[in-house]
Each structure stands twice: as C-alpha cells, then as structure tokens.
Amino acid sequence: MAATSRTPSSTAPGAPPPMGLRExxxxKTRVAIRQAAxxxxxxxxxxxxxxxxxxxxxxxxxxxxxxYFAAKEDIVLSDEYDPLMEALLRSRPADEPPLESLRLIVHEALTSFVTAEDGELRRCTRLMAEVPAVRARMTETMSDTARMLTRVLADRSGRSxxxxxxxxxxxxxxxxxxxxALYWGEHGQEGDLPAMADGAFDALAGGLRL
Structure with a gap:
C-alpha cells in the first residue's frame, strides 16, 4: 500500500504460504536496508x-x-503488504460491498501497525509530510497497489x-x-489513525457530501 513498511504476518487469515529460505x-536484506536508512x-x-x-x-x-529499491524514496515507502492485502481481499465474501471489504482490511492493518509501536509507520508518514520527493514518489508507487486492487475487484465483479x-x-x-496518511503526518501523528481512515471510508460511502 506504499505507506507502511512493516512485514505482514504469514499466519494471518488468507495469507500466502510461508516463504522459502531464498525469499x-x-x-531480511530489504529490512536491513530499510532500518539502516x-x-x-x-x-x-x-x-x-x-x-x-x-x-x-x-x-x-x-x-x-x-x-532492491529503485530510488532512495522507495526505501522508506516500499512494503510487503500488497500480496497479503490481495489475499485478504480475495478471502472476503463475494457478496460483501467492496468498500466494506477494503474498510475492514485497512482498519485491521492500521490497527496492527499502530499498536506494534516499532516506529516505522510514524517515521514513514513524517517523511511523507516533510519531504516533497517522498510524497511525490508515494503517489507514483501507489499505482502498483491500484492495479492490484483493480484486478481483484474486477475478478470479484466479473468486469474487465x-x-x-x-x-x-x-x-x-x-x-x-x-x-x-498525510494529514496524520502533518499534525504530529496525533489522533486515532484507524478511526481517521474509517472516517474517510464513511465520506466515500456517503457520496463525499460536506
């Protein structure tokens, strides 16, 4: 999802099989590079x-x-969550509204990241807010997540x-x-991030009326 950098658990529901030695x-190398950065x-x-x-x-x-990383910005933005997100989304009931499926997955992920207290999410969002190059690169890298979500939702709905x-x-x-993510980073990372995300989903579900 290009805004977090914590490694997803392979034991989560719908997660891919455990990685082999090579993977x-x-x-381990990716994590070492990211932590050093x-x-x-x-x-x-x-x-x-x-x-x-x-x-x-x-x-x-x-x-x-x-x-491992095409640019310095990618070191702080890249994550390993997209494959797990895809598996989790595919595991949701086929008749569940897509927006609700995504809300539940994102809420679970953000809650896990925030409670982990490993600091990476806070460092990443701070850099997103403070460094224009990181913020611009984030927009670019989100296209990979967009393609994944589009593919899964197309499969679920039978559309192209x-x-x-x-x-x-x-x-x-x-x-x-x-x-x-930017708002949270710009405001000192104060407040309940999962609740903020839920509020964004509420706005989308309500038709973006102010």
Missing amino acids: RKKL YRLIEEQGYEATTIEQIAEAAEVSPSTVFR ADDLRIRVFVAAVLGALREV
Whole structure:
C-alpha cells in the first residue's frame, strides 16, 4: 500500500504460504536496508543521507541497495503488504460491498501497525509530510497497489480489469487513504489513525457530501 513498511504476518487469515529460505533472505536484506536508512535519516536528515551511506550501514553494496529499491524514496515507502492485502481481499465474501471489504482490511492493518509501536509507520508518514520527493514518489508507487486492487475487484465483479468505474473507485479509495496518511503526518501523528481512515471510508460511502 506504499505507506507502511512493516512485514505482514504469514499466519494471518488468507495469507500466502510461508516463504522459502531464498525469499526469507531477500526479505531480511530489504529490512536491513530499510532500518539502516531510517537510522541514518534520524541522525542526519533525509537529504544528507546517501545510498552509499545506507549500503555501508546495512553491510551491503550500493548495487545491492539499487537491486532492491529503485530510488532512495522507495526505501522508506516500499512494503510487503500488497500480496497479503490481495489475499485478504480475495478471502472476503463475494457478496460483501467492496468498500466494506477494503474498510475492514485497512482498519485491521492500521490497527496492527499502530499498536506494534516499532516506529516505522510514524517515521514513514513524517517523511511523507516533510519531504516533497517522498510524497511525490508515494503517489507514483501507489499505482502498483491500484492495479492490484483493480484486478481483484474486477475478478470479484466479473468486469474487465480495465473497467473505468472500478478504476475510479480504486483511485478514490487510495486517494482518500493518501490524504489520511498525510494529514496524520502533518499534525504530529496525533489522533486515532484507524478511526481517521474509517472516517474517510464513511465520506466515500456517503457520496463525499460536506
């Protein structure tokens, strides 16, 4: 979903099968790079932190960093949640309204991220709010999540994967969640984030009337 960076549990309902050794090693490297980046950014700021410094702190080469992340912004934005989100969405009852399915999945995820208290969600949303390059890249990377959601909802409804109504629906949901994340980051991460997301879903369900 490009706004969180915590690794999803493989034991969650509808989750993919446990990863093999190769996949676990790749994930361990990604996590090490991300943690090194956050640590350096906390110490010296986003702009002053370089890929070379991140690589050294993570004990990998710069080329390895670029093999896992196309740009520095991706290090703080990329996550492993999309595959789990897809599995969870496919596991919801076929006759459940799509907006309700997404509300339940997002609420569960945000509640888990906030209560984990590992700090990554807070660091990520703060950078989204403070660093224009991170905010711009977030908008770009959300297209991957949009394609995934469009594909799943098309399968559920029997429509084409390029159906315009589904694309507009997905864009509205992701746009609302993007604004929730930015608002939370801009306001010192105060308030109940899952409740804010629920409020965004209420606005969408109510036809966006002010």
